[in-house]
Amino acid sequence: MITFEQVGVEYADADGPALRGVDLTIPEGELCLLVGPSGAGKSTLLGTVSGLVPHFTGGVLTGRVTVAGRDTRHHRPRELADVVGTVGQDPAGHFVTDTVEEELAYGMESLGLPPAVMRRRVEETLDLLGLADLRGRALSALSGGQRQRVAIGSVLTVHPKVLVLDEPTSALDPGAAEEVLAVVQRLVHDLGTTVLLSEHRLERVVQYADQVLLLPGPGEPPVLGDPAELMARSPVRPPVVDLGRLAGWSPLPLTVRDARRRAATLRERLPAPAVPAAGPPTGPAIAAASRLVVSRGPVPALRGVELALFPGQITALMGRNGAGKSTLLGSLVGLHAPDSGTVRVNGLVPHKSRPKDLIRSVGLVPQDPRDLLYAETVADECTAADQDAAAEPGTCRALLAALLPGIDDRCHPRDLSEGQRLTLALAVVLAARPPVILLDEPTRGLDYAAKARLVEILRTLAADGHAVLLATHDVELAAELAHRTAVLAEGEIVADGPTPEVVLASPTFAPQTAKILPPYLTVPEVAAALRELP
Numbered sequence: 001m002i003t004f005e006q007v008g009v010e011y012a013d014a015d016g017p018a019l020r021g022v023d024l025t026i027p028e029g030e031l032c033l034l035v036g037p038s039g040a041g042k043s044t045l046l047g048t049v050s051g052l053v054p055h056f057t058g059g060v061l062t063g064r065v066t067v068a069g070r071d072t073r074h075h076r077p078r079e080l081a082d083v084v085g086t087v088g089q090d091p092a093g094h095f096v097t098d099t100v101e102e103e104l105a106y107g108m109e110s111l112g113l114p115p116a117v118m119r120r121r122v123e124e125t126l127d128l129l130g131l132a133d134l135r136g137r138a139l140s141a142l143s144g145g146q147r148q149r150v151a152i153g154s155v156l157t158v159h160p161k162v163l164v165l166d167e168p169t170s171a172l173d174p175g176a177a178e179e180v181l182a183v184v185q186r187l188v189h190d191l192g193t194t195v196l197l198s199e200h201r202l203e204r205v206v207q208y209a210d211q212v213l214l215l216p217g218p219g220e221p222p223v224l225g226d227p228a229e230l231m232a233r234s235p236v237r238p239p240v241v242d243l244g245r246l247a248g249w250s251p252l253p254l255t256v257r258d259a260r261r262r263a264a265t266l267r268e269r270l271p272a273p274a275v276p277a278a279g280p281p282t283g284p285a286i287a288a289a290s291r292l293v294v295s296r297g298p299v300p301a302l303r304g305v306e307l308a309l310f311p312g313q314i315t316a317l318m319g320r321n322g323a324g325k326s327t328l329l330g331s332l333v334g335l336h337a338p339d340s341g342t343v344r345v346n347g348l349v350p351h352k353s354r355p356k357d358l359i360r361s362v363g364l365v366p367q368d369p370r371d372l373l374y375a376e377t378v379a380d381e382c383t384a385a386d387q388d389a390a391a392e393p394g395t396c397r398a399l400l401a402a403l404l405p406g407i408d409d410r411c412h413p414r415d416l417s418e419g420q421r422l423t424l425a426l427a428v429v430l431a432a433r434p435p436v437i438l439l440d441e442p443t444r445g446l447d448y449a450a451k452a453r454l455v456e457i458l459r460t461l462a463a464d465g466h467a468v469l470l471a472t473h474d475v476e477l478a479a480e481l482a483h484r485t486a487v488l489a490e491g492e493i494v495a496d497g498p499t500p501e502v503v504l505a506s507p508t509f510a511p512q513t514a515k516i517l518p519p520y521l522t523v524p525e526v527a528a529a530l531r532e533l534p
Contacts, residue, residue, distance in 0.1 A: 001028040001162060001194040002049055007063035009044050009053055018044040021221035022063070024213075028161075029192035031184065031208055033199065033227070035234050036215030038417050038447045042198040043089070045215070045222070046164050049196060050086040051077040068161055082111055085155030086164040089418075089445060090368070091147040091171070092139075100142075100150050101126075101135045107158045118157075125153045128183050130176070141297060145172045145321030145473070152180060156187070163187065165197045169204050170444045171367070173320045173473045174508050177204050184208070200447050203238035203476065203512050206231065207255040228252050236448050239476060239512040242523045246530070259516045266517065270529050273520055286311050286467045287332060287362065287436045291341035294324075294331055301327040303491040304341070309436060309467040314458060316478035316499065317471040318509055319488035325471035326367070328488070329438045332469070333364045345436055359389060362436040363429030367444065369421040370414065372428055378416075379409035381424060382431075389432035400427040403457055418445030419453070426457070437461060439470040443477050455481050479503055479511040479521040 007022040019041045026032050034042045047053030051072045054061045065072045068083045077086075085107075087094065097103045104125055108118045126132045129149045139147065148171045155163065163184070169177035185208050187193040196213075199205045206212070212230040215222045223230065228251040231241045240259050244252040247266055253259040285308035294302040301324045309315060317325050330336045331343055334350030343350055346361035353361075366372065375381040382396035389395070400407060404423040413421060422442060429437065439458075443451050451474075458481060462468055472478060478485055478499060485502040487495040487509070495502050503509045504519055513522050520526050 001068060002026040002196065003064075003066045004048075005064045005066075007048060007061070007065055009041070009048065009059055009061055011057075011059040018059070019048075024222070024224045026194060026196065026211070026213075026224070028194050029188060030210040031188045031195045031197065032211045032213055032224075033197050033202075033205055033209035034213045034215065035202065035206075035230065035236060036222075037217065037235055038200075038419060038450060040215035040217050040220075041222075042215055043166055045213075046086070046166050046196060046198055048072060049162065050084045050164050051075060051080050052086070081107070082158065083160060084162045084164060085158055085160035087148075087151045087155055087166065087168060089167045089170070091151035094151045094154065095139050095147075098138055098140075099135075100131060100137050100139065103139060103150055103154050104131075104157050107154055111158065121157045121159070125157050128156070129153045130179055141299070143322045143326065145176055148172055149176065149180060152183075156183075159191075161194060163193055163195045163197075165195065165199075167199055167445060168197065169199060169201060171321075171441065171473070173318075174204075174475060176321050177201075177473075181205060181208055200236075200443075200445065201238075201474070202236065203240065206238055206241075227254055239523050240516070243513060243516060243526065246523060246527055256512055256515045259512075263516050269533065270517065270520070270526070271532075273525065273529065283311060285309060287343075287345040287469075289328070289331065289341065289343050292328075292331060292343060293339045293341050294327055294336050295339055296327060296336070301336075301491055302331070305488075305491070305493055307486060307493060307496070309469055311435065311465045311467050312462050313484060314462050314468040314470070314482050316482035316485045317469060317488060318473070318475075318478060318485060321473075323488040324491040325488055326440055327491075329364060329440055329469065329471055332436070332438060333362050334358055346434075356388070356390070359429075359432040359434065361434055362438065363432065363434040364438040365422065365425045365429055365440065365442060367441045369425035372425045373413040373421065376412060377409060378407055378411050378413060378424060381413060381428060382409075385428040385431040391431050391433075396427050396431040399430050400424060403427055404453065417450075419447070419450030422446065422450075422454070423457075430461075435465070436467045436469070439468070439472075441472060441474075442470055443472065443474045451477065475503065475509050476511045476522075478509070479514065480524075485509075 003025045004022040008017050009019040010017040036042055048065045055076045097106050104122045105118050188195055209227045212227045213222050213224050214230045214234055231252055241252050249262050287309040289305050289307045292302050292305040319325055337351040348361050375384055385396040386393050458468055482499045485499045486493055511521055513520055
């Protein structure tokens with residue numbers, strides 16, 4: 001279905017080729033998972049299939065890519081739209097209409113399908129992706145995860161032969177991610193759709209892959225093969241594979257079920273983990289919401305929320321898409337005025353405070369760090385951050401160098417990787433030294449190495465006395481990092497306590513290791529316990 005013949009891609013002013021020597025065939029009706037670190041060329045490879053590379057992105061494409069017999073060198077993206085459906089990392093970038101139902105129908109209208117066919121397919125897609133209750137909702141009023149499902153649905157209605165998905169579950173809660181992946185799997189198995197999928201959260205998707213396409217690094221030729229075999233040599237791996245490598249299992253397990261079957265002996269050898277020490281000293285709360293009620297238009301987003309944040313404590317805020325996590329973070333920085341109840345941050349009422357006062361008390365890194373970045377270069381961003389925070393010149397740049405050395409001052413923020421943009425946005429926020437730091441889906445678009453760097457950064461901030469609140473769907477991040485986890489559902493806090501207690505009590509929010517070797521939460525915990533065995 002998809003054939004690459006000695007394909008290479010090189011962009012102007014780049015240090016080296018983005019892709020080189022891609023020579024392989026992806027058969028019809030298979031789910032192929034692209035695996036590799038950030039910068040390895042995964043998005044570029046996906047773009048060559050849809051024709052976006054080079055017709056839209058520029059650059060020089062060598063070799064040939066054919067999809068269903070069509071050469072992408074001679075067929076622009078619009079001429080491949082009936083064959084290839086593409087959903088990129090930013091779902092909002094796909095939208096051209098105002099409501100969910102209109103967006104699902106738009107692609108079919110462009111292809112001139114009969115109204116009766118369009119109506120039937122819209123209803124089928126609404127049911128497949130759990131969007132029926134949102135059909136008349138404005139796209140601008142949707143949560144990030146809801147927008148992601150609509151973007152996928154708008155492609156599915158066209159019934160493409162090839163589906164190209166770039167980070168399809170990055171903004172979804174665990175339940176919604178399972179639903180979307182179940183739909184993708186059904187398309188592969190029942191309709192013979194060929195799916196090419198890139199995803200950093202491999203723990204969600206690797207078990208569904210028929211083949212893995214490993215991109216070892218920039219400019220290195222990719223390798224296509226069996227998922228278990230390639231996971232054994234991949235530089236990025238999900239926790240279940242890391243656990244298998246630690247235990248010496250062969251072949252490596254790709255699913256929690258397989259790992260549980262092999263873990264009986266290991267489970268017997270491991271001692272009960274030590275009771276974790278109490279979290280960091282709490283003292284007086286630095287930020288608190290009390291009986292907080294907030295509406296977003298006609299929709300009640302928060303209902304009587306009680307939450308306190310303490311210096312030195314990292315709190316994970318979890319819950320389904322649309323549960324109110326982003327609204328709660330926005331309320332803490334004054335973006336939303338309460339209908340009732342109170343919000344206090346460092347002695348301020350956020351929605352009544354002047355921005356120049358508020359940024360010294362609380363900082364928010366939003367889901368898309370680009371929302372904070374508007375200058376032409378990294379150096380200009382840092383200079384503007386120092387001015388806004390009334391900080392000493394060079395403060396933001398010094399923070400950025402400490403968080404992630406090696407970022408070029410002359411680089412445009414949009415040319416940075418997801419991890420670099422996130423770090424730059426965090427440095428911009430930290431220039432004002434706020435005691436409260438809020439992050440909304442901070443690991444979206446990050447590979448495992450970038451996530452590990454973020455974990456160390458946040459631990460350092462907490463050790464310095466900052467209160468950190470991160471809204472996340474990343475259960476592995478919460479298990480590794482958070483002292484405390486709170487769960488939102490329908491705008492209400494339904495669980496709030498030490499992270500081990502909360503995540504072990506929930507099949508949805510439990511990390512992979514906890515499902516295999518409870519009550520251990522992470523592979524490093526298991527490794528530490530094994531080192532202590534006689």
